[in-house]
Amino acid sequence: MLSLVICAVMLATVQGLGSIQLDSGSVNYDNFSEFKEAVNEELNEEIELLKESVAAANRSTDIMWLILSACLVFWMQAGFALVEVGTVSMKNTKNILVKNLLDACIGCMSFYVIGFAFAFGGNNGFIGTYYFAITNMHKPIETGSAYDGKAYAFWMFQFAFAATASTIVSGAVAERCRVIAYFVYSFALTVFVYPCVVHWVWSDYGWASAFRSSNDLLFGVGVIDFAGSSVVHMVGGTTALVAAIFLGPRKGRFGKKSSSWLSRAPPSRRLVF
Numbered sequence: 001m002l003s004l005v006i007c008a009v010m011l012a013t014v015q016g017l018g019s020i021q022l023d024s025g026s027v028n029y030d031n032f033s034e035f036k037e038a039v040n041e042e043l044n045e046e047i048e049l050l051k052e053s054v055a056a057a058n059r060s061t062d063i064m065w066l067i068l069s070a071c072l073v074f075w076m077q078a079g080f081a082l083v084e085v086g087t088v089s090m091k092n093t094k095n096i097l098v099k100n101l102l103d104a105c106i107g108c109m110s111f112y113v114i115g116f117a118f119a120f121g122g123n124n125g126f127i128g129t130y131y132f133a134i135t136n137m138h139k140p141i142e143t144g145s146a147y148d149g150k151a152y153a154f155w156m157f158q159f160a161f162a163a164t165a166s167t168i169v170s171g172a173v174a175e176r177c178r179v180i181a182y183f184v185y186s187f188a189l190t191v192f193v194y195p196c197v198v199h200w201v202w203s204d205y206g207w208a209s210a211f212r213s214s215n216d217l218l219f220g221v222g223v224i225d226f227a228g229s230s231v232v233h234m235v236g237g238t239t240a241l242v243a244a245i246f247l248g249p250r251k252g253r254f255g256k257k258s259s260s261w262l263s264r265a266p267p268s269r270r271l272v273f
Contacts, residue, residue, distance in 0.1 A: 059150060066153040073160035077104055080167045084174055092175050099170050099179065103186050107163040110191040115162060116155055118195035125207035128199055158198070161232050165194045168236030173243050176250070185243060194235055201231050 081100045088096050113133050121128020131137060137151040166186045173182060200206040201223050204213065210222025225231045 063150050063153045066150070066157045070153070070157040070160045073157070073164060076164050077167060080171065084171050088174050095179070096170070096174055099182060100167060102183065103167055103170060104163045106183055106186050107166045107190040108159060110187050111159050111162045111195070114191045115195040116158060118192065119158065119198035120203050122203065122205045125205055126199070127196055128203065161228055162190050162194055165232045165236040166190050168233065169240045169243055172240035173247060176247050177243070189239055193239065197231055197235050201225050
């Protein structure tokens, strides 16, 4: 484009500011100022189109990266399933696999309807109050479209973390908890417990968040959890510990000596020890 402008200026100088061909057609200019304004107008239009193209490309890249990251996080469900299958008795293999499958399904529905709203709804520092069933998230974007794909990709990314936090508990209560009781536990975790902690740390309104617009940050800096070490894994581990405490020890399962319970452990666990 710049080379065309230079050629046009040279041609106008040689021909005495004659006829210049622009996108709008053949136009005669009596002085250089009119020509300059026309060229600037053309350049501004090209620059605006380029800005829109770059913005659209950036947004598409962000959405693709969020979805890819969500898939990678959700793939942890397969890893949890393999770990738990390898550490339970053969007779409980189907049970633990069904738990992992339905755990993700229950977590998806509960986080979709209520959990995401509690996590990112805003308005106060403790819990969110809107975005139930992810409504009103389709805000107009730069192109004027009523569909904001990035918001829905963000929900998918956050759901993958919620499912991860919930599945951590399944390994701690494997072979020791009834299916219905575990599903109730999973529902409560993804619908209230985990979303509240997410709101505190990752929301723009959370009392411990480093992204608050106000200056009253916790300890002057707020809490930054880049990959979920506290929001996801600490919450999942803490709830797993609480579940194990409620269930209590396995009375009569292991002997007093270490060799007794080790000899009864599955081969995979004996190999680790």
